[in-house]
Amino acid sequence: MEGNNHIIHIKPWEDQDLDLLFRLNAPEMMQHLGGPESEQQILKRHKRYLELSDRGRMFSIVLLPELERVGSVGYWQTSWKGESIYETGWSVLPSYQGKGIATIAVKLAVEEATAEKKYKYIHAFPSIDNPASNAICRKLDFQFISECKFEYPPGSFMLCNNWRFILIG
Numbered sequence: 001m002e003g004n005n006h007i008i009h010i011k012p013w014e015d016q017d018l019d020l021l022f023r024l025n026a027p028e029m030m031q032h033l034g035g036p037e038s039e040q041q042i043l044k045r046h047k048r049y050l051e052l053s054d055r056g057r058m059f060s061i062v063l064l065p066e067l068e069r070v071g072s073v074g075y076w077q078t079s080w081k082g083e084s085i086y087e088t089g090w091s092v093l094p095s096y097q098g099k100g101i102a103t104i105a106v107k108l109a110v111e112e113a114t115a116e117k118k119y120k121y122i123h124a125f126p127s128i129d130n131p132a133s134n135a136i137c138r139k140l141d142f143q144f145i146s147e148c149k150f151e152y153p154p155g156s157f158m159l160c161n162n163w164r165f166i167l168i169g
Contacts, residue, residue, distance in 0.1 A: 008104040010059035010073060010112075013049040017060045020069045021046050024091045052076060056086060057112060061105040063096075070096040073105040075113045075122055086113050086122040086167070090133075103136050110140065114167045122167055125150045125160040137163035 021042055037045065049058040049072075056076030060069045071092035078087045088109060092102045106124075113122050124142060126133035137144075142163035150160040 007064040008101055009062045009064055010105055010108045011062050013058040013060060013074070015050065017069065018046045020060055020072065023093060024072060026094070028094055049074070059109060061092065061101060070101060071105065073102070073109045075109055080123060084119055086119050088122050088124050097132065103139050106136055107140055110165060117168060120166065120168045122165050124163040126163070128159050128161055134161055137161070140165065
């Protein structure tokens with residue numbers, strides 16, 4: 001897909017994406033997610049991404065033709081209010097934000113989740129203090145459900161907006 005003179009592609013997460021995960025761990029990138037993670041936490045996250053298998057998928061966001069990795073996007077199985085759903089999340093390096101890259105990447109990831117025909121809904125839970133991520137949900141026709149308290153990182157609660165997209169109609 002094309003956005004602002006770049007072609008955006010999502011590529012299944014692979015071992016060489018570990019460096020990208022460290023770059024996405026910058027304080028300005030993690031301000032809505034409880035702050036930067038330790039090296040050990042990043043290594044665990046990378047392992048989880050590689051081992052998602054039938055519980056979801058993680059992708060690196062790649063700009064073509066440069067083949068530059070500029071972010072991550074994905075979805076994973078979780079339970080929300082007693083129902084099995086996919087949750088989605090994304091992150092784009094600061095120098096590539098505001099160019100529509102995340103919007104296209106999330107759209108592509110949602111298309112992947114839809115093709116699986118596994119769950120009826122995919123939810124996004126951006127912080128109420130993250131206008132960019134909430135705008136992506138609006139642009140992609142996610143339905144605003146409500147504000148909610150969401151535990152992330154484990155042991156820490158934040159106020160989020162619950163956005164839902166129907167995967168299976």
